[in-house]
Each structure stands twice: as structure tokens, then as C-alpha cells.
Amino acid sequence: AQSVAQPEDQVNVAEGNPLTVKCTYSVSGNPYLFWYVQYPNRGLQFLLKYITGDNLVKGSYGFEAEFNKSQTSFHLKKPSALVSDSALYFCAVSGLTGGGNKLTFGTGTQLKVEL
Amino acid sequence: EPEVTQTPSHQVTQMGQEVILRCVPISNHLYFYWYRQILGQKVEFLVSFYNNEISEKSEIFDDQFSVERPDGSNFTLKIRSTKLEDSAMYFCASSAQGLWGNTEAFFGQGTRLTVV
Numbered sequence: 251a252q253s254v255a256q257p258e259d260q261v262n263v264a265e266g267n268p269l270t271v272k273c274t275y276s277v278s279g280n281p282y283l284f285w286y287v288q289y290p291n292r293g294l295q296f297l298l299k300y301i302t303g304d305n306l307v308k309g310s311y312g313f314e315a316e317f318n319k320s321q322t323s324f325h326l327k328k329p330s331a332l333v334s335d336s337a338l339y340f341c342a343v344s345g346l347t348g349g350g351n352k353l354t355f356g357t358g359t360q361l362k363v364e365l
Numbered sequence: 366e367p368e369v370t371q372t373p374s375h376q377v378t379q380m381g382q383e384v385i386l387r388c389v390p391i392s393n394h395l396y397f398y399w400y401r402q403i404l405g406q407k408v409e410f411l412v413s414f415y416n417n418e419i420s421e422k423s424e425i426f427d428d429q430f431s432v433e434r435p436d437g438s439n440f441t442l443k444i445r446s447t448k449l450e451d452s453a454m455y456f457c458a459s460s461a462q463g464l465w466g467n468t469e470a471f472f473g474q475g476t477r478l479t480v481v
Contacts, residue, residue, distance in 0.1 A: 282464055286472070293369075293456060294408070294472040340408060344464040351396065351463045352421055353470060355408040 252277040254343050256356035263331045263363055271326040271359045273341030281343050283324040284353065285315055288338040297339075300324060311335070331363045367391045369473035371457050377479045378447050386442045386476045388457030397440045398458040398470060399432065401425070408456065414440065415463075447480045454478075 253276045263269045275281055285297040298309025305317045315326045324341060338360050342353040370389045378384045390397050399411040412422040414432055429445045440459075444451055454477050458470040 284469060293474040294458075296469050296471065299469050342408075351413050351415075352398070352410040352423075353400075353408075353464065354410065357407045 252281075252343050252354045254341050254354055254356035256339075256341055256359045258359050259357075260360040260362065263361070265333050265363050265365050266330050269326075269328050269331040269335070269361065269363070271339050271341075271361060273324045273326065273356060274322050275324060275341070275343045276322065277343050281322075281324075283315075283317060284342040284344070285309065285313070285324075285326050286340045286342060286355075288340065288358075290337075294340065297326070331361075333363050333365060336361055336363045367471075369457055369459055369471050371455075371473035371476050373476060374474065375477045375479070377481060380449060380480055381446050384444050384447055384478065386444075386455050386457075386478070388440045388442075388473055389438055390440055390457065390459030391461075391471055392438070394459035394461050394471075396420075396460045396463060396470075397432075397434070398460075399442045400456045400458065400472075401453040402456065402475075403453045411442075444478075447478075449480050452478060452480045 255274045283300040286294040288294050297313050298307050300307045300317045308314045313328050317324050338358050340358050341356040344353050372387045397414040400408050402408045410423050412426045413420045431443045433441050454475045456475045457473045460468050460470045462468040
């Protein structure tokens with residue numbers, strides 16, 4: 251079975267400071283990792299993905315994520331946070347072996363960026 | 366930019382009634398999904414659909430749930446006899462390929478189902 255852990259319910263950061271939202275995963279075989287963002291009363295918007303290749307993945311709105319196989323982590327990062335980045339962030343995993351064609355989401359991390 | 370659209374945005378129904386949630390996936394996508402998010406909880410997989418049949422379903426997706434692609438563009442989720450615990454936000458998603466390919470799932474805005 252595949253699973254995702256997001257250890258922080260909420261992350262607070264000042265605008266202009268770097269941000270990190272943590273994610274660890276468990277899956278049989280090679281993981282396919284995704285980050286989605288959810289704004290209030292909105293659907294899930296795709297941010298970025300890791301399928302294969304470079305461990306540092308760049309995505310929308312200046313976000314990036316680093317895949318670390320030894321630590322089974324896929325932390326989301328941004329060098330300089332904006333107030334408009336405040337939203338709910340979900341890490342998700344899919345795996346060909348055992349997980350099938352479905353996303354398993356973490357519990358989400360509420361990011362709050364303050365002036 | 367192509368997007369997944371869902372109707373209605375909000376549906377209120379009485380317990381025991383049937384409800385149909387509708388979705389129009391992105392037109393050239395081949396894989397379709399339903400997920401749900403109970404208020405304050407995480408997003409949970411319900412079912413995936415490919416080539417006009419269910420390819421995978423979760424234990425949540427019991428006999429009261431069904432999916433259909435009736436006309437080549439719409440993708441529907443039917444709940445036959447709603448229960449209070451079915452109250453949730455239901456998300457439709459589609460992807461061009463299976464998620465093990467170099468692709469991602471695109472989600473609709475969701476339908477908030479309230480069972481009273």
C-alpha cells in the first residue's frame with residue numbers, strides 16, 4: 251500500500267522568507283510524486299511532479315521540490331514566499347506497483363504567509 | 366486552457382435519495398477519476414475509469430456508488446441512496462495517460478454534496 255505523510259498541519263512564514271512544506275512517502279517500487287495546492291472553495295491545482303530524472307523539480311508559481319530517495323522525502327520549497335501563496339498544500343504519490351493508477355494524498359499542510 | 370468542469374457546484378439532498386454528480390473531463394484525456402474530501406479531512410480516492418470500465422476502486426466505493434460515461438464527454442458519479450456520511454466535496458479528475466506516465470491529473474472545482 252502507498253502512503254504519504256505531511257507532518258505539519260500548518261506552516262507560518264513571513265513574506266520574502268524561504269518556505270518549506272514537508273512530505274515523506276511510502277510506496278512499493280518507483281514513486282511518482284505530486285504537489286497540489288487548494289485555495290479556499292476551489293479545486294486542486296497541480297503544482298509540480300517528479301516522475302524520473304533530476305531530483306530537483308521546478309513547477310508553477312516559483313515552487314520547486316526535491317526528491318530524496320534515501321530519506322523517502324519530497325519537500326516543497328520556494329525561495330521567497332508571497333502572501334498570495336497562503337493556501338492548503340497536498341503532497342500525493344502514485345506507484346505503478348501496488349498503488350495502481352490513483353493518487354494517495356497526505357493530510358495537507360496549511361501555509362500562512364504573513365506580511 | 367482546458368479544464369475539468371463539474372456541475373452542480375453545490376447539491377443538497379435528503380437522506381435516502383439518489384444523486385448524480387456530473388463532470389466534463391478534458392477532451393483528449395483517457396483516464397477519469399472521482400475523489401472525495403470530507404470537511405477537514407484529506408482527499409480520498411474513490412474510483413478510476415478507463416476504456417469504459419472501472420480500472421480500480423477503493424473500499425469506499427461500495428455498491429451504492431456507480432460511474433458512467435454516457436455520451437463520450439460526460440463522466441458521472443451516482444450515489445443510489447445517500448447517507449449523512451456521504452456529505453463531502455466530490456472532485457472529478459482526468460489525465461491524458463495513466464499516472465505512471467509523464468502526466469498528471471487535472472481536477473475540477475468540486476461539487477459540495479450535503480445530505481440532510
